[in-house]
Amino acid sequence: ETGVTQTPRHLVMGMTNKKSLKCEQHLGHNAMYWYKQSAKKPLELMFVYNFKEQTENNSVPSRFSPECPNSSHLFLHLHTLQPEDSALYLCASSQQHSGRASITDTQYFGPGTRLTVL
Amino acid sequence: AQKVTQAQTEISVVEKEDVTLDCVYETRDTTYYLFWYKQPPSGELVFLIRRNSFDEQNEISGRYSWNFQKSTSSFNFTITASQVVDSAVYFCALSEASGGSNYKLTFGKGTLLTVNP
Numbered sequence: 001e002t003g004v005t006q007t008p009r010h011l012v013m014g015m016t017n018k019k020s021l022k023c024e025q026h027l028g029h030n031a032m033y034w035y036k037q038s039a040k041k042p043l044e045l046m047f048v049y050n051f052k053e054q055t056e057n058n059s060v061p062s063r064f065s066p067e068c069p070n071s072s073h074l075f076l077h078l079h080t081l082q083p084e085d086s087a088l089y090l091c092a093s094s095q096q097h098s099g100r101a102s103i104t105d106t107q108y109f110g111p112g113t114r115l116t117v118l
Numbered sequence: 119a120q121k122v123t124q125a126q127t128e129i130s131v132v133e134k135e136d137v138t139l140d141c142v143y144e145t146r147d148t149t150y151y152l153f154w155y156k157q158p159p160s161g162e163l164v165f166l167i168r169r170n171s172f173d174e175q176n177e178i179s180g181r182y183s184w185n186f187q188k189s190t191s192s193f194n195f196t197i198t199a200s201q202v203v204d205s206a207v208y209f210c211a212l213s214e215a216s217g218g219s220n221y222k223l224t225f226g227k228g229t230l231l232t233v234n235p
Contacts, residue, residue, distance in 0.1 A: 040227070042122075042224075042228075092163075103150060103213040106165060109155070110162060
């Protein structure tokens with residue numbers, strides 16, 4: 001595997017289900033991100049992790065719960081979602097050279113998980 | 119006001135035509151970075167270019183070229199002799215240190231480019 005991989009690629013779930021999205025980066029990066037991409041809206045940053053520590057939570061509802069067990073893996077646990085949460089969820093990674101985010105960071109994205117909440 | 123404006127929501131061209139995708143940005147920082155990403159139907163955002171605010175030289179990479187003009191706060195992207203495989207959504211993004219030490223990457227809404235055979 002190379003780059004950033006995400007599983008599953010497609011997910012359909014009911015509002016009462018619990019599911020998890022998985023992201024893995026094979027680039028040796030130390031920072032990982034979750035984004036939400038809804039139709040006709042700009043990408044929305046959800047969470048940022050640096051060296052497994054969450055450094056940003058962009059006012060995301062608690063029904064989305066991230067987990068970063070190590071610098072290569074990132075999960076997004078989903079619980080009691082709403083239909084408006086249906087979107088493409090993208091994971092990205094970057095190398096943060098000073099241990100913190102920098103404007104020079106280039107983020108590399110995975111293919112996304114297309115989530116549909118019924 | 120939007121930080122990154124891609125005024126063209128959709129563009130449709132015929133193969134071999136040249137096409138320019140516009141990007142206008144807004145920032146108070148003197149140091150910032152601009153990016154272009156391509157999102158084909160498969161969904162993955164593919165990094166195309168990163169340009170810092172102090173380098174206004176135009177860049178060419180194969181059929182792709184970028185025109186950065188600080189005077190008009192624009193970072194436009196031109197595809198020469200377009201091909202069907204260029205069909206995708208293209209995003210422009212701005213990286214700036216908002217309010218000091220916090221880094222923020224802001225994306226435009228994207229331009230859907232369709233290249234017809």
